[in-house]
Amino acid sequence: MPIRVPDPLIPVFLKMTRANRPFVSEAGAHQRILERTLRPASYGPPGRLRGVRVERRVPNPLGWPVYDVKPEDGGRASVVVYVHGGGWVNEMSLPHWRLMARIARESGQRVVAPIYPLVPFGTARQVRDGVVELVRAELEAGNEVRLAGDSAGGQIALSVALGLRDQGIILASTVLLSPALDLTWKNPRIDAVQPSDPWLGRPGGRVLAEAWRGPDPIEDPVVSPLFGDMSGLGPLTILTGTRDVLNPDAQILRDKACAAGIQVAWHEAEGQLHVYALLPTETGEQGTRTIVESLQTSKGMLGASM
Numbered sequence: 192m193p194i195r196v197p198d199p200l201i202p203v204f205l206k207m208t209r210a211n212r213p214f215v216s217e218a219g220a221h222q223r224i225l226e227r228t229l230r231p232a233s234y235g236p237p238g239r240l241r242g243v244r245v246e247r248r249v250p251n252p253l254g255w256p257v258y259d260v261k262p263e264d265g266g267r268a269s270v271v272v273y274v275h276g277g278g279w280v281n282e283m284s285l286p287h288w289r290l291m292a293r294i295a296r297e298s299g300q301r302v303v304a305p306i307y308p309l310v311p312f313g314t315a316r317q318v319r320d321g322v323v324e325l326v327r328a329e330l331e332a333g334n335e336v337r338l339a340g341d342s343a344g345g346q347i348a349l350s351v352a353l354g355l356r357d358q359g360i361i362l363a364s365t366v367l368l369s370p371a372l373d374l375t376w377k378n379p380r381i382d383a384v385q386p387s388d389p390w391l392g393r394p395g396g397r398v399l400a401e402a403w404r405g406p407d408p409i410e411d412p413v414v415s416p417l418f419g420d421m422s423g424l425g426p427l428t429i430l431t432g433t434r435d436v437l438n439p440d441a442q443i444l445r446d447k448a449c450a451a452g453i454q455v456a457w458h459e460a461e462g463q464l465h466v467y468a469l470l471p472t473e474t475g476e477q478g479t480r481t482i483v484e485s486l487q488t489s490k491g492m493l494g495a496s497m
Contacts, residue, residue: 201464202389202472204288211390212301213399215276220395224402225281229378233304235281235490236260239458242296252328256306260288260295262468269335269488270301272326274351276369276466278396279310279403286469288340290479297483300337303329307347310483313387314405315414319350326355326362335362337486341466342437343403349416349444356423366428367487368478369466372417374400380439389435390465421447426454428485430478432463456485 194206203212213223227353236245236258249255273291283306291302295452305325307318329336340348345367352365376393385392404414406424412419417440427448431441448455460467460474460479 194471195473195476197294198462198474200470201470201472205389205464212395213280213394214390214395215392217394217398220280220427223278223395224399227280227309228311232282233451236288236353236379237285240292243292244417250474253305253325255308255321255323258303258304260291260297260302262295262301262345264299265298268333268449269299270294270303270328271298271337271486272303272305272322274305274322274338274340274344274347276340276344276371277309278399279313279343281397282306288469289453290469290482293479294339294483294486298487299487300488307476310399312404313408315350315403315411316405316407317349317420319354319413322347322351323354323358326351329412335403335488337362337366338362339366339368339482339486340370341368341469343371346372346414346416347357350413350419352390352424353412353416353419353421361423362425363488364426364428365424366371366430367441367444368482368484369432369435370428370429370441370444371400371436371437372415372444374404374415375401376400378439378443378485379406381436382440384434384436388436388465389434391436393436399462417444417447421451426449426456428456428458428481429462429483430468432465432467435465435467437465 212219244261246259251257275287325457326336338348376397407414410418429441431438445455445457468475
């Protein structure tokens with residue numbers, strides 16, 4: 192049984208570990224990019240994940256590492272493509288691996304985890320196109336595909352869902368945890384949330400977004416999916432905390448998607464932080480259960496609800 196931490200201790204931990212350093216200042220963001228350029232971080236799975244098998248695809252057409260997290264019984268002809276967050280500059284970490292293992296273990300689906308190129312080596316369109324290719328390959332192999340992502344991975348996941356929709360492909364479900372949606376950072380409601388957010392901030396966020404957009408305009412839906420047309424998407428599940436500067440944009444996504452007739456399952460956690468479902472708290476456990484349940488193969492009816 193994982194150790195649970197009281198919610199009030201999480202901001203203290205974030206401050207002690209300086210987890211907000213890449214986001215609260217432009218200098219911090221530039222420094223993190225430099226650090227990852229000089230000293231790439233590990234992204235591989237931990238030594239043991241309960242109830243699953245992890246395999247790495249070598250080689251694969253993308254040229255990126257791609258992992259399959261499989262239930263011990265082999266699973267079914269349904270997969271979840273999970274795109275990790277980290278501000279487009281941080282690699283997949285232990286909480287991501289634990290969440291993917293739980294999705295595989297409890298839903299019986301194989302979880303596909305692309306280790307996409309980060310800034311300064313990767314760009315929004317390059318990675319969007321690569322994940323689209325990964326999803327299409329699974330579909331062509333006869334698998335039903337669900338999509339999930341957190342934070343920066345949520346930005347990629349929604350951009351992928353929009354790109355697939357434009358190709359006539361509607362996914363059974365897309366789950367977004369604290370997604371980055373508008374990389375202009377212009378939403379005026381961010382100002383009201385910022386004092387209560389101990390993690391993310393505009394100054395560093397804008398530097399990372401500028402590096403991530405590559406040659407595309409910042410308002411291109413490939414970069415900022417909130418500017419896209421939501422009509423024709425499959426069902427969306429959105430999890431967001433009210434102490435997250437990305438929460439105001441998540442509310443706009445909810446409203447746009449519902450106005451377009453999309454089924455939206457909305458989970459707003461009062462007083463919770465960015466990617467709260469990845470945190471070792473009781474509320475995080477509730478968020479994890481919501482994610483797993485949203486990705487079950489029985490989900491995915493089209494419609495519009497909140």
